[in-house]
Amino acid sequence: MIGLKDAIDRDIHAVFLNDAEFAETHVIDDALVSCVIEKDVVQGASGSFEGVFLNTMTINVSMDALGRVPVEGELMNIDGAFYLVRNVSIEMGMFVIVCEANEQ
Numbered sequence: 001m002i003g004l005k006d007a008i009d010r011d012i013h014a015v016f017l018n019d020a021e022f023a024e025t026h027v028i029d030d031a032l033v034s035c036v037i038e039k040d041v042v043q044g045a046s047g048s049f050e051g052v053f054l055n056t057m058t059i060n061v062s063m064d065a066l067g068r069v070p071v072e073g074e075l076m077n078i079d080g081a082f083y084l085v086r087n088v089s090i091e092m093g094m095f096v097i098v099c100e101a102n103e104q
Helices: 003-016
Strands: 023-029 031-043 053-062 075-078 081-091 093-104
Touching: 003 053, 023 075, 075 093
Parallel strands: none
Antiparallel strands: 023 031, 031 053, 053 093, 075 081, 081 093
16 A cells, blocks of 8 residues: 555646646746646736736646746746746645736
């Protein structure tokens, strides 16, 4: 019988980060990775000008896929667009990276 942590780790790669199930392939800082990205666009975010939208992106990616730990405040190139890293946490063996960018 396998332990809970081993079962979760197996499911992360076999199901959640599987391109045939939930994940999609994206280019993050020149690395091709399988990840799950959630996008949210908000109009008139606090402190913004009229007509400017805040594009928030939450990336769930394997810790070993990026080859490094993202740093809050850095710019990440995600599929050719630059996003500011607002928060990085580790949940269930994955990085959860919250990024944002202003758009018109």
